[in-house]
Amino acid sequence: MSLPTEAGDLEAFLSSAKSICVLTGAGVSQESGVPTFRGADGLWRKFRAEDLATPEAFARDPLLVWEWYAWRRELIHRAQPNAAHMALVELEDRIAAQPGGRFTLLTQNVDGLHERAGSRNVIRLHGSIWRLRCTRCDTEREDRAVPLDPFPPRCACSALLRPGVVWFGEPLPEREWAQAAQAAAQADLFLVVGTSALVQPAASLPLIAKQNRARLVEINPDPTPLSDLADCVVRGKAAETLGKLRKASEPRP
Template sequence: MAPRTSIADFRNFLSSSNRIVALCGAGLSAASGLPTFRGAGGLWRTHSPTSLATPDAFEDDPALVWLFYAWRKHMAIKASPNRGHYALAELAKRRENFLCLTQNVDGLSPRAGHPDAQLRALHGSILDVKCFNECGYVDKNNLDDPVCPALAPAAEDYPSNETLPLLDPNVPLPSINVEDLPHCPNCKTGLLRPGVVWFGESLDFAMLDEVDSWFRQAPIDVILVIGTAAVVNPAARYVDKARRMGAMVVVVNPDPSSGAGLSRGDFFFQGDASAILPQLFEDIIGKMDEAGRIV
């Protein structure tokens, strides 16, 4: 049978739930104007973003990779948290046994006031920079925009009816010497790189141990899967683990196919997280206005 879709039924269940976990993906930040790079048109210039998100790509063309991430960093700094971020932050403040696992690197959840103790950024942060040579240097929450003068083309703003030259595949990329890219001030030899987890790299083991420990403490009542397909580990593993522990799975996603595989006891809410989450949590956090304030 199809999963349930009643907001009232879900509110009743959430009100009586104790341990809650949320798994968030790019869809959570879509309403903040940040691209998800999924589906038709999911390219950056002529490149698949996943092809730029590897250590090999950085070694082959660090200027290209840095331009991509410097642009994404600029977009993240310009963006504001949306009502979905604020709703999750408010839920965390009111429920001690709530843990939010985000695959997003944009830093919007902390800016929405989500308590650090109840938030784990699985894939790092685009606001962090670290040494590519792994000398140990990390600069957290670096808000330099552009990251360095050579990357200024990635931090330009144009009217909404004009295309940023950097994003136009018909406009040649600016020529950038490797010497002009940010270098590590600690080891003096390595390039700095974005503080995100690239394909082929391991997630932070200490953080994963913390998450696993939280899962083991007691049964989980509900896992919210928000704006993500959750088909890649560790995301998929957490959904499966929560389900085995008796959790109800609740999917919030504009893609109707995201409800496939849910059971009759689960919930599926099709739509934008910024609109749906404040409704789902209203009995606990109160009513939220359009700016994300509790009224």
């Protein structure tokens, strides 16, 4: 089966780009068995975000919020990076090997699967589910234990730890946001992969890129608010679409 035309355009864009920025969302990890939030089977169909992913929810019922994160940590712990993660590692290797080549991966995912796959220049816009932060002294640490012990986890100062993720109503980490905005402004190609492009301010990064004359490519099964602005739209799941690119770039005998 030959590649659809849009994917052909994407290949052409990729081969001429020097500075690539990729913004990923939950759709990239879906094929690894990590549930998305807004899709047809998304978590927010079954759970209310305001009960589980806000500072108010944690203040009200920290144990409930921790049970939800412990469940997700377990799912992610069992998951493996998929073809989409691997394709982005290969793309980074290819671009970074070029003189002046620059590759930046901006992710809204907190699962760490990009890093596990081998991506190096990753900016985590929404934090990490594997990091714990003290609610009193702000000390932060990495903890990959599944299950967590003690539960809920506590800081050496005895206060409760919270998941090191960005909740609704919280600002993005300043340093990561500044780095992401700069990378977007400098990109000549900006790929938006597996995200509904609805959650601000991450959703404004493609617009920053576009204003600075980057080509914009969207890879997503469904239309998003960005679709009309994109120079190329590939309707498909991330693993499938990026997986095809991997096959297409394999040397032919």
